[in-house]
Amino acid sequence: MTLANAQDADPLPGGLRRILLRQIPAVVDEMEEAVRSGLPDYSDIADDTAGFSVRQVIDQTVSCFVSLHDVTRPSPAVVAELIALYEAIGAQHGRLGRPLDVLRDALDLGGRVACRRLIEDAYREKWPEPVLTKLTEDAFELMSMAIAAASRGYDDVCGRAPVDVQRDLLRDALVAEAGQAPRPLAELAAAAGWQLPRTLAVLALPPGDHPQTHVLPPEVLADRNPAAPYLIVPNPRISGRGWLPKAKGAVLGPVVPVDQGAVSLHWARRALDLVDRGVLAAEAPLRCVDHLAVLTAFQSGDLLEAAATTLLGPLLELPPRRREPLLETLLVYLRCGDNAVLTAERLHVHEQTVRYRLRQISQLTDGTCPDPERHLETMLVLTWLLSPEAR
Template structure:
């Protein structure tokens, strides 16, 4: 189908109303361009206050996506309202994808449309203030407000079409509800248990007492595995994730067998309202496994790597403390340092038992005692201070598992 041309020369796709864009001169629009970020922030504040589904921290992954989308919408409007040659088609595709993304994430179309209306209210109020500040004629303000609401109608229609393209597929109603439940369980902050229970009932998903979230390496073009119905899956994110109900119960321990050898990490088991915590640590564990910091063959379980995961969060502090607290080791050759670090860490982990440490290291007990003697000499007897026991364990473990692999 061919495009048709709007009143001001703007090329519109079939089904899009005549849009009075490109009718305002640059001298009207240029003075308000520097305020794009301020307007976008005000819009986000209104949305987060009035739509619980979008009340996410701005620093979160979704918060950043929302900020980018709203800022882009404000910029797009200022372009098309002052550009007679603007084409609607690229914008239609952008906002159709936003609608499709919200549908895949299981969020409601009503919330998306409400967010767009709130943005329009903020923009109209700002334009009214700008009219007084910049001494615009009433006709100019009227044309700008008219263009604003036609623009909002157009992007809302595009988003609705994109949403419907996902939502109206065969069997997609149940998929939509399951996706929404997954998003609710893994969203930032504490999830609402009442809302979760109500939505779970509508999907036929038995409400569990606990959940664990699994982060899975992106499958690329590979088709996702067929998982048992109790597992809620999101394969569309950059880092796909799964929600496993009551993961420690005997009947649910094998729910992830279908993943085979696909690299994945299971977050800690948490209360139903704290899925975001499990997802956070699952993603962190997957990152460390893919970087070779923890064993990463197949399924990694966060609870098996607690010291490494906790230390990874404060790694900058640990790296800064190592020269001050373990400085004598830095004067050794890499091979000497690795042997002594491994020996001292194993010795401390085994309750300062040289025989047990030797057995774990697969060396003679006298070898361990000789190395410990060397360490005592290096540190002038400081290693026997009980107050440093936990600190030494943390620094040595972090050095061996997080810092040392970077060395040549």
């Protein structure tokens, strides 16, 4: 079995998988301690790097190793995420002018801990010898894959023009959390030859959609990470969107001030996740500002579900075949400004059908629903209740 063909791997017996899963927190703790005590200077630098820390990298690496033999999650996707992570780490080494030797040392330290723990578990749990051999070989192959990915990222940065490296540094800073940018944005923009705009928006692309396959204006900054690519669009209200990639499933985050790019990226990726889960329709591209109710509802689903009984009461006790037409009619009616005629047009039913359903709702709730003063809350609750995941 090779990691490149992880989907062909035979899963471990359920008992062994459960043992490995239980061991993850303790193994991560021990590996982190080994790296921090053995390479303290490297740990400090890694923790100051935007996007990952020593513990996050170890945790994702160990989780990937366990997932390779877990039938509940597609291994190729997990491996792709890890490859993208180590390519980013290698690229960061290149930008900082640090050789990859110290990363190899960190992987070697962590790998020795992992292999020792596997051997201890094998003797304690009396694993068959072929199982231990397989797991050990996979661990070493995973480390080799990580180094190869980091080397690609390192070579990509070191072989590029200095201005391209500066543009990448600027791109990362524009979507960094508040206070995490390494230098002032104006300074980074000047070094990259990029005019700092007043506003920007982030376009999140579906995984595997490579920005280099699209014709982009020179002012657009692109992240080429295959697992989570995105574009930074400066002054989107002024420049227009005719050039935006027509990739189905792409999501345009809200327009924000130039120092709040992390907000636009956060909501673009939230919406991208909802598209992937089938909650939002895949458009080309979808705009977050057109789906505020859905995004808000899924940010607070547990609260809305708890409030549903107060707002809708007896409606929730009806069987689904009666409940859902009433809830859908009420939601569309509220969205249409209490206009039954427009509601009927949107639902493709007769106006009298709408009025009959509204009378049913009023009777079932003793006239308390819809409450004119709680339209917004009711719409959010209905949006959540009618979503595929809440049904």
